Amino acid sequence: MLVFEAPKVVISEHRELREMLNWVKMEPYPLGEVAESAIKVLEPHVQKEEGFALPPLALLPQLAKGEFKPEMSQALDMAKKLREGYDDMLIDHRLISAALEKLRVGAINRNRSGIVEVIEKFFTHIKMEEQIFYPATLLIGEYIKQNANQLSFAQSTT
Secondary structure (H helix, E strand, O other), X not given: OOOOOOOHHHHHHHHHHHHHHHHHHOOXXXXXXXXXXXXXXXXXXXXXXXXXXXXXXXXXXXXXXXXXXXXXXXXXXXXXXXXXXXXXXXXXXXXXXXXXXXXXXXXXXXXXXXXXXXXXXXXXXXXXXXXXXXXXXXHHHHHHHHOHHHHXXXXXXX
């Protein structure tokens, strides 16, 4: 059982981005169909992110205060899973970006600036994951591993 999950702000942003893409899915051909293909790539990727790539980020406030708790050890497995699947996560991002770029071009050609703005938000989010979130998760795993003695101490005193 998962003791912690991805930060609520990240889950909320994922939900908002998916809702926007579902809104675009209602557009007439071909935009709706292209949005549908993007959703098919996006959904399993978001499940992986929220399952193991992003939950360790919820530990940042506690770790920044020097707090260690036994349930933090789950982050080790999550970080390991991200490290092992890192290339696959980036490939997912390339596939998602390709589908979104196709959608963006279609929206530009149809003068749909609102859809272009939605796509730009996706691209920004992808960059944030690659440049901040994924590396932070890996560092959290390393930090917990290096401080395992304190974590063991916290377990024995609770």
